[in-house]
Structures are given as structure tokens and as C-alpha cells.
Amino acid sequence: MAFDIETTDGEVVGQGGFKFQNWAQTYGSSPELYFQPTCAEEVKEILELARQRTKRVKVVGGGHSPSDIACTDDFMIRLDKMHRxxxxxxxxxxxxxxxxxxxxxxxxxxxxxxxxxxxxxxxxxxxxxxxxxxxxxxxxxxxxxxxxxxxxxxxxxxxxxxxxxxxxxxxxxxxxxxxxxxxxxxxxxxxxxxxxxFRLQEIQFSSTLPEVLDNLDSHLKASEFFRFFWFPHSENVSVMYQDPTEKLPYSKASWFWDSFVGYYLLEFLLWISTFISSLVPPINRFFFWLLFRGRSERVDISYRVFNFDCLFKQHVQDWAIPIEKTKEAILQLKSWLERNPNVVAHFPVEVRFARGDDILLSPCHQRDSCYMNIIMYRPYGKDVPHEEYWLEYEKIMKRMEGRPHWAKAHTCTRKDFVKMYPGFPKFNNIREKLDPTGMFLNPYLEKVFY
Ligand SMILES: Cc1cc2nc3c(=O)[nH]c(=O)nc-3n(C[C@H](O)[C@H](O)[C@H](O)COP(=O)(O)OP(=O)(O)OC[C@H]3O[C@@H](n4cnc5c(N)ncnc54)[C@H](O)[C@@H]3O)c2cc1C
The missing domain is CATH 3.30.465.10 (Uridine Diphospho-n-acetylenolpyruvylglucosamine Reductase; domain 3)
Incomplete structure (x- = not known):
């Protein structure tokens, strides 16, 4: 049961007994004290208290990271009251x-x-x-x-x-x-x-993996926000173009897509497939046929088009690779799945692109990149075995000089990051200067820095 604990001077209140869980309920922790400060002065008091008691501190935002990056058993600060x-x-x-x-x-x-x-x-x-x-x-x-x-x-x-x-x-x-x-x-x-x-017009149409991979450059030029979804165990692809438009909002999406039937049916079928894994490839093909064949389009305010329903709880991995390796990486994953029919992969593999930048630990540091997001749902909260798939995916990503998404689970450690990021030592020096005692570390970050 939760209970409140006052700090020594009675000004900042931390709550004991709080249980933290991320959105996918795949990671969680039990912070000794949980704080919801309302201003910088209160944050300062919490840090002071942490120093006095030699506690570590972790701030949590929306708690959506599908990894233990936001977990701590010491002090947790949620800034939901600092949202002006x-x-x-x-x-x-x-x-x-x-x-x-x-x-x-x-x-x-x-x-x-x-x-x-x-x-x-x-x-x-x-x-x-x-x-x-x-x-x-x-x-x-x-x-x-x-x-x-x-x-x-x-x-x-x-x-x-x-x-x-x-x-x-x-x-x-x-x-x-x-x-x-x-x-x-x-x-x-x-x-x-x-x-x-701005408003965005979204056009989604079906295609095939060879078509999209062979014409990647034209797709990238054809739409400001181009992505595609590959349905593993098949050649099926759904291409999505999103572009600014002056048109008024409308929707010509499949009725089924918006309905809950697809959602409930998918979760139920995926749950059945946890007993008969050979059902996954036909499930992927069936849902492509049901929801993604043909073409759909809509216009809406930008953020409503960028956001979409991520369905139910899931495990994900998402690495950034140099954009020129997109085709090779996907074909290697496809060919490995074909050679290992005992391993199943849920749909979709979502493929996105981002411009290079100069941020020290950005997966896109100094290179235009392709992100390849793989997914395994947890139907009704049940875990589907995915270790072998995950491991092979990581091997391919490493061969492609990939860098993992920081929010998402991965098995990389300091020795990998030193190779991946030219700016890693510089970042670590800055970190050690700003936080010499490691107040903001947790087990996830220890693997990154030690
Ligand atoms: C359904 C779903 C869809 C997603 N879609 C995408 C997507 O399209 N693209 C993508 O790249 N990722 C995606 N993600 C991952 C998500 O964007 C990241 O995990 C993101 O960091 C979540 O933000 P958050 O506020 O929940 O952060 P949290 O998970 O709460 O925290 C993330 C990290 O930031 C730190 N932190 C948070 N606030 C502060 C602060 N004020 N000061 C210091 N440290 C702080 C935490 O300590 C932690 O280390 C998705 C995740 C889910 C569950």
C-alpha cells in the first residue's frame, strides 16, 4: 500500500510503496520514494535529499520506453506536475x-x-x-x-x-x-x-518487398514522410505516404481498419498461435489481405496522422542502420526466417528513415539512416518466444553497422557503444563532469557506461 513520507525539512513529500511499470508492462521497478515536484526548487530539494542519503535518482516521463531505461529502486521523479x-x-x-x-x-x-x-x-x-x-x-x-x-x-x-x-x-x-x-x-x-x-494526407497502398526495395530512392523522394510495413513470412508490403496538404479532413480508410473487430480478432488469433506457432505466417498474410490490400487515404491534422494505434502490449527492437544498407539488411532477415521456419515473426516490420545529425549519441549521428522496427505482441499479456529472432536480428544489425534505439531493449554494452559512436568518450566525459557520483545511473545505464 502507498504511504507518504515527509523529508527532514517537511517541504518535499515522497511516496513509498509506488510500483512503476512501463506502458508494455515488460519492465518495472519499486522506487523507495516517488516524487511529483511542482517546480525547480522542489527538484533541487529532492536531489539534495538523494545526496544526503546516497540515493540514485531517475526521472520518468510518459513511462513508454520498452526497456528498463527509466527504472530505479531508489528515488523516482515524475514531472507530470511540471507541464506548463x-x-x-x-x-x-x-x-x-x-x-x-x-x-x-x-x-x-x-x-x-x-x-x-x-x-x-x-x-x-x-x-x-x-x-x-x-x-x-x-x-x-x-x-x-x-x-x-x-x-x-x-x-x-x-x-x-x-x-x-x-x-x-x-x-x-x-x-x-x-x-x-x-x-x-x-x-x-x-x-x-x-x-x-498543417494537415497531412496519408495514402496507404499495397506493394511487394522487391518493388519497394528496388525503388527505394523514388519512394523516398515521392513523399515527405515515407515508410513501409513488411509482413514477415511473405513478400507483402504496405507503403505509407504522408504529405502536407491544403485539403480538408476526410477518410477513405477501410471500415475494418477502424473497427475493433480487427483488433480483437488479431489478439485472439495471436494468442491461439502461442500454442500452434505455424499459424503466424498465415495470420500475417490474412491480416494483410483483410486490412492492407488495395489503397486507403485520409486527411487530418498533422499529429493525428503521425500518431497511430499501436494495438496491444508488445516487445520491440528498432535499430538504425546506414540508409544504403536497407535492402541488404531486410533481405538477410527475410532469408534467415525462411531458413528457420521454427522461428516466427509478427507483423509488421516497420521501416522508417531519418536524416543524419550531429548529436553525440544519436543513432543517426553523421549518417542518414533507416530504422527497422521488429515486433512481437503479447496477446492478453502472454509472452511469445522471441529470443532467437531477437538475437539474429541484432547480429544482422551489427553486421550492418547498426545502432540500437536507446529506449528499446537491446543487449549492447559499453564495448559496443564505443565502436558505434565516435562521440561516446566525449559524452561520457561530459556525464562524469556533470554527475561525478553517478546519481542519475541505473542498471540499464551501468551497462552502457561500465
Ligand atoms: C506504443 C509506443 C509507441 C512508440 N512509438 C515510437 C516511435 O514512433 N518512434 C520512436 O522512436 N519511439 C517510439 N516509442 C518509444 C518512445 O518514444 C520512447 O520510449 C520515449 O522515450 C518515451 O517517452 P517517455 O516520456 O515515455 O519517456 P520515459 O520512458 O518515461 O523515459 C525515457 C528516458 O528519459 C528519461 N527522462 C524522461 N524525462 C526526463 C527529464 N525531464 N529529465 C531527465 N531525464 C528524463 C528517463 O529517465 C529515461 O531514461 C514508442 C513506445 C511505445 C510504448
């Missing part, structure tokens, strides 16, 4: 927010000002501090990961000092802090570059 929009600069199209704001709230506020985030991922129930911290990305080869939209930020370091950083102030720290992994300090505020509010 502090400033909207309509001329520069920039917004300054407290880092605990969820994108779902920010999207709505921006719309009122005629602005929008230029690119976001599949969900908006994630916090500004959290999405930048793990390198959340969407798709669009002329768009960087979400952290590239950060113009400046403020952060409270382990000593309680507030640091501001941007391209012109503390520029080195800025290069690290945009993708901070939660290990440099508590991100307090973020200023994001937006664009004028």
Missing part, C-alpha cells in the same frame, strides 16, 4: 515548455497558436523530456530525430545547479544533452522549433 507551456514565439515558431509536458497536451496548445511539431512518433502520451532523451524518431529522410527540433534546454545537474544550453551557450553540453539518456541531470525546460500548423 512557458512561452510561444509565433514569429520564430518556437515553444518553450516544462519538460514534463506530454506531447498530447502540447499538440493541442500549439494548434491554438497556429503551430505544430514538425514530426512526431506513433504516440503522444510521452513527455518532452522523455522523447528527446532516448532519440525518439519518426520517418522522413529530410527530417532528423525529434531531438534535432530542440533549440535550447535547461537542466538541473546533480549539484543542484541549473545549466542552460543551446548551439551558442554550453554548446558541447548541448550536443550531448539533446539526447541525454536521463543521465546528465533533470531536464527542466525545452525550447522546440515548430512549424506552422
Amino acid at each position: 507551456v512557458l512561452k510561444v514565439d509565433k514569429e520564430k515558431k518556437q515553444v518553450t515548455v516544462e519538460a514534463g509536458i506530454l506531447l498530447s497536451e502540447l499538440n493541442e496548445v500549439l494548434t491554438k497558436y497556429g503551430l505544430a511539431l514538425s514530426n512526431i512518433g506513433a504516440v503522444s502520451e510521452v513527455a518532452a523530456g522523455g522523447v528527446i532523451g532516448t532519440g525518439t524518431h519518426n520517418t522522413g529522410i529530410n527530417h532528423g530525430i525529434l531531438a534535432t527540433q530542440v533549440v535550447s534546454l535547461t537542466m538541473m545537474t546533480a549539484s543542484g545547479e541549473i545549466l542552460e544550453c543551446s548551439e551558442s551557450v554550453n554548446a558541447d553540453i548541448f550536443q550531448a544533452a539533446r539526447l541525454h539518456l536521463g543521465c546528465l541531470g533533470v531536464i527542466l525546460t525545452v525550447t522546440l522549433q515548430c512549424r506552422s500548423a
